[in-house]
Each structure stands twice: as structure tokens, then as C-alpha cells.
């Protein structure tokens with residue numbers, strides 16, 4: 001399958017416990033909270049401004065890299081898969097990309113090319129990062145690049161159609177139209 005390279009805007013640098021969040025309505029990145037637990041983000045974490053996920057926020061994307069990348073910075077990421085996740089009852093997919101401007105990562109074309117412990121670490125982080133907030137996160141598993149590309153395109157369609165709709169309105173509309181995306 002052809003490479004899909006996307007520009008990811010970083011919210012949270014690799015290693016940080018500061019939960020920065022982008023607000024589409026105000027176009028501002030703010031600090032939502034400091035993570036309650038003891039772990040920081042296992043990889044750089046950001047969003048795709050052109051894609052809307054079922055949770056009413058931009059589609060999330062992890063950017064695997066050696067370096068920690070600053071908040072608000074756009075970084076090219078090659079999509080290699082996705083992690084299916086349900087956060088507090090809402091579909092909250094994480095695309096998985098690798099940095100596309102570092103020759104150390106040129107050979108990584110799919111999730112299978114990664115050190116598999118790294119995927120275990122990502123899964124473990126998201127399964128547990130809200131424990132001390134008493135919120136339930138379910139990681140359903142990993143998906144390949146083709147699945148991730150399809151999901152990205154679907155979310156681009158949602159953004160075109162509903163991007164200007166207030167988040168709460170979007171979620172209540174989608175819960176009725178697509179109940180399978182909510183638990």
C-alpha cells in the first residue's frame with residue numbers, strides 16, 4: 001500500500017505528563033490537566049486538523065520518534081496502523097504514525113516493523129492513564145495501515161460535514177445515527 005504521510009499537530013511531547021488539548025472553536029491549545037498517574041506519554045501525541053473523530057475532537061495520532069516534539073508543532077508522520085480505543089463510552093481511535101523526516105525510521109512501513117514492546121507500552125499507557133480519575137478506557141487492539149487509512153478518510157468526511165457543529169450537538173446526533181460507535 002502507498003505511504004500516507006500526514007501533518008500531525010503535536011499536543012503532548014513524548015514523556016510529558018501535561019495534557020495539552022486543542023480546542024477547535026477557540027483555535028487555542030490549553031492545559032486540560034496534569035495526568036493523575038505516574039507515567040508520561042510514551043510517544044509524541046497530536047491531532048489531524050482535517051479529520052473529526054466520533055468523540056467530537058480531531059482524530060488523534062501518535063507520532064513515534066526518538067525525540068520529543070514541542071506542543072503546537074506540525075510534524076510529518078507516515079501512518080502505519082491504528083489502535084482502536086473506547087474512552088468513557090466514545091470511540092477514540094489513535095492513528096499510529098512514525099516520524100517521516102528521520103532516516104532512522106525509513107524502514108518502518110507497518111506495525112510489524114516496530115519493536116513490539118513499544119506497542120505493548122502504548123497499549124498499557126492508554127489502558128491505565130485514567131485509572132486515578134476512575135474513568136474506563138478500553139483498548140480493543142491494533143489495526144493495520146489499510147484500516148487506519150480508511151478510518152482517516154471517514155473522519156475527514158465527518159470534519160467536512162460536521163466540523164462547525166458544537167461538540168455536544170455532534171455527539172448526541174451521532175449517538176442516534178451510529179450507536180455502534182458508542183458504548
Ligand SMILES: [Mg+2]
Pocket residue numbers: 053055057058059060092093
Ligand atoms: Mg480523541
